[in-house]
Amino acid sequence: xxxxxxxxxxxxxxxxxxxxxxxxxxxxxxxxxxxxxxxxxxxxxxxxxxxxxxxxxxxxxxxxxxxxxxxxxxxxxxxxxxxxxxxxxxxxxxxxxxxxxxxxxxxxxxxxxxxxxxxxxxxxxxxxxxxxxxxxxxxxxxxxxxxxxxxxxxxxxxxxxxxxxxxxxxxxxxxxxxxxxxxxxxxxxxxxxxxxxxxxxxxxxxxxxxxxxxxxxxxxxxxxxxxxxxxxxxxxxxxxxxxxxxxxxxxxxxxxxxxxxxxxxxxxxxxxxxxxxxxxxxxxxxxxxxxxxxxxxxxxxxxxxxxxxxxxxxxxxxxxxxxxxxxxxxxxxxxxxxxxxx
Amino acid sequence: xxxxxxxxxxxxxxxxxxxxxxxxxxxxxxxxxxxxxxxxxxxxxxxxxxxxxxxxxxxxxxxxxxxxxxxxxxxxxxxxxxxxxxxxxxxxxxxxxxxxxxxxxxxxxxxxxxxxxxxxxxxxxxxxxxxxxxxxxxxxxxxxxxxxxxxxxxxxxxxxxxxxxxxxxxxxxxxxxxxxxxxxxxxxxxxxxxxxx
Numbered sequence: 001x002x003x004x005x006x007x008x009x010x011x012x013x014x015x016x017x018x019x020x021x022x023x024x025x026x027x028x029x030x031x032x033x034x035x036x037x038x039x040x041x042x043x044x045x046x047x048x049x050x051x052x053x054x055x056x057x058x059x060x061x062x063x064x065x066x067x068x069x070x071x072x073x074x075x076x077x078x079x080x081x082x083x084x085x086x087x088x089x090x091x092x093x094x095x096x097x098x099x100x101x102x103x104x105x106x107x108x109x110x111x112x113x114x115x116x117x118x119x120x121x122x123x124x125x126x127x128x129x130x131x132x133x134x135x136x137x138x139x140x141x142x143x144x145x146x147x148x149x150x151x152x153x154x155x156x157x158x159x160x161x162x163x164x165x166x167x168x169x170x171x172x173x174x175x176x177x178x179x180x181x182x183x184x185x186x187x188x189x190x191x192x193x194x195x196x197x198x199x200x201x202x203x204x205x206x207x208x209x210x211x212x213x214x215x216x217x218x219x220x221x222x223x224x225x226x227x228x229x230x231x232x233x234x235x236x237x238x239x240x241x242x243x244x245x246x247x248x249x250x251x252x253x254x255x256x257x258x259x260x261x262x263x264x265x266x267x268x269x270x271x272x273x274x275x276x277x278x279x280x281x282x283x284x285x286x287x288x289x290x291x292x293x294x295x296x297x298x299x300x301x302x303x304x305x306x307x308x309x310x311x312x313x314x315x316x317x318x319x320x321x322x323x324x325x326x327x328x329x330x331x332x333x334x335x336x337x338x339x340x341x342x
Numbered sequence: 343x344x345x346x347x348x349x350x351x352x353x354x355x356x357x358x359x360x361x362x363x364x365x366x367x368x369x370x371x372x373x374x375x376x377x378x379x380x381x382x383x384x385x386x387x388x389x390x391x392x393x394x395x396x397x398x399x400x401x402x403x404x405x406x407x408x409x410x411x412x413x414x415x416x417x418x419x420x421x422x423x424x425x426x427x428x429x430x431x432x433x434x435x436x437x438x439x440x441x442x443x444x445x446x447x448x449x450x451x452x453x454x455x456x457x458x459x460x461x462x463x464x465x466x467x468x469x470x471x472x473x474x475x476x477x478x479x480x481x482x483x484x485x486x487x488x489x490x491x492x493x494x495x496x497x498x499x500x501x502x503x504x505x506x507x508x509x510x511x512x513x514x515x516x517x518x519x520x521x522x523x524x525x526x527x528x529x530x531x532x533x534x535x536x537x538x539x
Contacts, residue, residue, distance in 0.1 A: 161420050170422045177420035178395025187395055276352045278345055278360065293343045316366060316391075316431065321424035325346035 007085035010078060011093055014100060018046065018060050028095040035099075036123055040145050042103045043110060047147035055192060061108035064101070069114050071105070110148055113155040113190075129159045131209035140206065146198035150191035153205040157188075160209055167226075168329055170322045171233045172212050179208055212239050219243065227326075227336055228255050234326060235312065237319035250307035254323070257299050258330045265292045266331030289331075296327040346423050354416035357423075358409060358430065367431050374438050385439055391432025396421065401433055406440060408433045444503060450495045451507070459491060462536040475508050482527035484508060485516035490537040 005013065015024060019042070027038050046057035064081060066072045079085035080097055089097065109116035118124040124135045131137060136156075140149045157176050164173040179188040181204045184196045188204055196204065219229040222243060231251035233239050266289060270282045278286070297315075300323055304313045313319045329335075344364045351357040361367055374384060392398050396418070400411040412430060415421055450456065451473070463469045468479045468487060475484055484504070492500030501513045520526065527533075 158420075165420075165422075170424060173420070174422050174425045177418075177422075178393065178397075180394060187399065277356055278350045289345075290343050297343075316370060316428065318425050318428045321346075321428050322422075324343075325422070325424045328346050 005079060007079040007082070007088050008093065010080050011089065011097060011100075014060070014063060014080075015096070018056060019100070024096050024099060025092070028092070028099050033123065036121070039099075039103050039106060040121070040148060043106050044145040044147050046103070046107055047111060047151065055111060057107035057111045060104045061111065064104055065108055067112055071108075110151045110155075113151065113158050115155060115159060129156050130163075131156065131160070131206060131213050137206055137210075140202050141199075146202075147191065149202050150198050153202040154191055156209060157205050160212075168326070168334065169230055169233075170325060171230075171237065171239045174318075175212070175239050176208060179205065211241060215239055215241065224248075225255070225336065227258075227330075228252065231255055231323070231326065234322035235308070235319055237313075237317060237322065246307055250303050253303045253307065254299065257296070258327065258335065261299075262292065262296060262327060262330050263335045264331065264333050266328065267333050292331055293324060293327060297324065300324075344427075346427070348416075348423055354412045355409065357416070358412050361427060361430055362434070366427075367434060370431055370435060371438065374435060381439060381442075384435065388432045388435035388439065392429050392436070393432075397426065397429045397433075406433070406436060408437055444506065450497055451491075451503075453495070456491075456495060459494065459537060463487065466532055466536060468533070473507065475510075480527060481510065481513070481516050482520065483529060483533065484510060485513045485520070486527050486530055486533050488513055489517065490533060494537055 022042060027035075030038050043057060046060055047055050049056045051059050061067075062074065064071075064074060064078050066074055073081055080101075086094065086097070106116065106121055108114070115129050118127045118129075118133075118136060122136070122139050124133070124139060126133050126135060128136070136152075140153055143149050157179065161173055161176050164170075164176070180186070181188055181196055181200070183200065183204070186194065186196055188194065188196070188201070191201065194201060215233075216229065219226075224232075224243070228248070228251055231254050232243060232247055235247050235250055268285050268288060270285050272281055272285070275281050281289075297320075300313060300320065301315075313323070344360045345351075348357075351360065373379060392401060397411060397415050400414045401408075404410045404414075408430065411433060412426070415426055415429075451460075460469065460473055464471060467476055468483065469475055479487075488500050488504035491497070491504070497503060505511055505513055
């Protein structure tokens, strides 16, 4: 299916709907930092102005691309993205189109929380969405573009969740997934769905990310193995802000057991990788699984009575559940993979 | 012992079914079924398990139905399965406690005293022999009956139990409207008479 509008008509419509009063004709001459600042101002405005329940930024992005990561063209393809149709535009119109696409691209990535080129967008040297990127953190805390800062902070949270999920660091993943602002007594939802003021919103996310990062820095200084740090935090059921000696001893006892008695015990040649549910696994697999994990659960109870105070790591706690998940992965061979990084 | 790997479950419903058979939930259920159990303490523990995050918000908006909450949270994929497991055990515990409370209240509607009122309501044409509302009974009359019934039998949170019994919603809204307008439903005097003595 083809668009009924010509490229020129479409360009005029977009200018009218999204850039009225923005002086695009003048802005096309801007270069370097001035051009970057112009684009940020436009994105900030488009993130702030609403059309129905969604910001204009998302509508502008929808004119060209789907909500998928990258640049998947919307059907029917916008004539402004067709090389043939673009040839019907004058040089000046093409320059305007280039600028519009730069703004729309940033609107797409920022409003849908995909990572983007930080150097291109914010003029930041290090292209990294991790909280250790000091220049990025400073930019977010001080910028006048508060909506962009909120969305970018949310993207950092989403990015960190992905990293922690991949690293099987469950307490951190859950802390960020259900991040709660005690100050505003509110869950940290997406920026378009929060009552938390912009600065506080950004600060809440960055504080949470920084606290986890600092905890790991402390762990590295103490030369703790990554699996030991994770076991320590799993015993807490959250990411604590310090390392406790007694809890570390308990974690070490579990670490030693996992290292010698558990690692790889669930790598079974009878395991059916095509099974669509657990019930379809051979009986021998299910039996071994049960036995191995029951033994680990017993070990947790033993460690609990030896090292921890009453109320810690009860069978029905998140902490116990985290440890069991860790044991399952260890049994499947996910163990001490990051030791080389120490 | 159930797996903590999402890949082992073709759907969130299958995961929930597996959880309902899991030793952890079954031992929790045993505690709930203990006649000596301190229900308010168990309720508090269950609510702590659910927490105050995303799962709680869905649980609240789905009016305490467990399955749709699990479907939603599963779809977002940010929360880990071990945590969702504990939260779901909290929700299942609350579901059990709430069902028990409703059942206890429903039995109050089956006492001899209650039967006397049901018979009078049936004779007056407000309900049928199965305690269901007659088609001509209005929502306002239903609210009025529920109010007086609850008062006579000492039932708290009356709206929920009568809404469930009659399959209607928002009786509290009817009550609020009545207070706002100051008008009582038609045949209210007849209803008053039914609940006299």
